[in-house]
Amino acid sequence: MACAVRLAREGADVTVFERGERLGRKLSATGNGQGNVTNLRMDAGHYFSDDVPKVARALARFGAEDAVRFLESMGGVFLPDSRGRVYPVGRQASAVTDLFRRELQRLHVNICCGAQISELAYDSAFRLAWAGGQMSADAVVLAAGGMAAPSFGTDGSAYALARAFGHTIAPLSPVLVHLRTDAAGVRGLRGIRVDAALRVLRGGKPVFEGRGDVLFTEDGVSGDAVFRASSHAREGDALEIDFIPDVAAERAARLLGGDEGCLLCLVNNGLGRTLFRRAAGDPHALLRLLKAYPLTVTGTRGFAQAQATRGGVPLGETDECFQSNFRAGLFFAGEILNVDGECGGYNLQWAFTSAHCAAEGALC
Numbered sequence: 001m002a003c004a005v006r007l008a009r010e011g012a013d014v015t016v017f018e019r020g021e022r023l024g025r026k027l028s029a030t031g032n033g034q035g036n037v038t039n040l041r042m043d044a045g046h047y048f049s050d051d052v053p054k055v056a057r058a059l060a061r062f063g064a065e066d067a068v069r070f071l072e073s074m075g076g077v078f079l080p081d082s083r084g085r086v087y088p089v090g091r092q093a094s095a096v097t098d099l100f101r102r103e104l105q106r107l108h109v110n111i112c113c114g115a116q117i118s119e120l121a122y123d124s125a126f127r128l129a130w131a132g133g134q135m136s137a138d139a140v141v142l143a144a145g146g147m148a149a150p151s152f153g154t155d156g157s158a159y160a161l162a163r164a165f166g167h168t169i170a171p172l173s174p175v176l177v178h179l180r181t182d183a184a185g186v187r188g189l190r191g192i193r194v195d196a197a198l199r200v201l202r203g204g205k206p207v208f209e210g211r212g213d214v215l216f217t218e219d220g221v222s223g224d225a226v227f228r229a230s231s232h233a234r235e236g237d238a239l240e241i242d243f244i245p246d247v248a249a250e251r252a253a254r255l256l257g258g259d260e261g262c263l264l265c266l267v268n269n270g271l272g273r274t275l276f277r278r279a280a281g282d283p284h285a286l287l288r289l290l291k292a293y294p295l296t297v298t299g300t301r302g303f304a305q306a307q308a309t310r311g312g313v314p315l316g317e318t319d320e321c322f323q324s325n326f327r328a329g330l331f332f333a334g335e336i337l338n339v340d341g342e343c344g345g346y347n348l349q350w351a352f353t354s355a356h357c358a359a360e361g362a363l364c
Contacts, residue, residue, distance in 0.1 A: 146309025321361025
């Protein structure tokens with residue numbers, strides 16, 4: 001949608017093909033439905049890719065401030081929170097989708113819903129085919145997403161369109177996703193949500209450290225901190241949770257002992273009872289559980305519940321506008337590329353950045 005707006009504003013004749021029955025359903029679900037569109041703390045260090053320097057160059061061409069100006073040029077007001085995450089003031093992601101729909105209509109962009117492209121070929125021009133017909137085009141932008149959240153139509157079938165032109169697909173895996181852990185570690189904690197510090201350890205060395213919500217479920221952990229950690233975690237890694245990151249270990253140690261009442265007002269009561277039982281009343285063991293609660297990563301809940309996809313068309317197979325090295329006029333944008341960002345607006349920023357770079361290339 002962002003690419004179509006940019007192209008149509010420059011006078012191009014644009015058609016958007018949408019597999020679903022309504023444009024932008026996945027956008028309407030972003031940021032837990034609140035529409036976290038970007039993050040002002042923007043740099044390539046928040047991304048994973050086969051070519052992070054190319055990501056940095058793209059962000060320099062169209063960064064967070066550019067994205068906010070672009071969105072506000074269609075209407076609405078966007079403001080950051082204390083962590084730099086930018087939202088519409090009304091905190092409604094569907095309203096952001098409506099901005100795009102209104103602008104696309106104003107620009108007379110052709111929208112074909114219920115139209116999944118089944119064939120893409122080139123013979124003096126691009127030929128596109130779908131169940132309802134076919135057409136030709138001078139340029140094509142593949143912005144069909146990855147494999148995350150297949151309920152929105154992103155089931156990975158679009159990778160075949162890229163492979164038809166000689167592209168490879170970097171290995172695919174779900175990220176920004178619930179982590180499954182050892183069952184014993186989460187037993188009795190289901191439904192408890194805490195603000196905690198979280199570390200991912202591999203071979204005893206930290207590969208991620210962050211803070212945020214941790215939600216215990218029947219088979220592992222979820223929440224903001226966990227989604228961010230999932231970009232770094234692998235099966236077999238150790239997790240350590242500090243339930244009281246603002247309380248020094250020495251201060252906490254002075255409170256511990258006696259009965260489970262020593263944890264009142266220190267942690268959630270249900271969490272406190274479970275920790276006290278597991279420590280068997282030993283103050284030293286209890287302190288370790290409070291400051292470094294151990295879990296082992298056994299996997300994830302997969303693409304069905306992931307927010308993003310790792311892998312895709314390698315950046316090394318595209319130019320600076322994400323045009324195919326194998327077929328001029330074929331561009332890529334968004335999650336179909338081998339770029340994924342951390343939680344906090346980074347993946348939508350990549351969608352906007354790559355869309356605008358692709359539009360620049362298509363307009364040349």
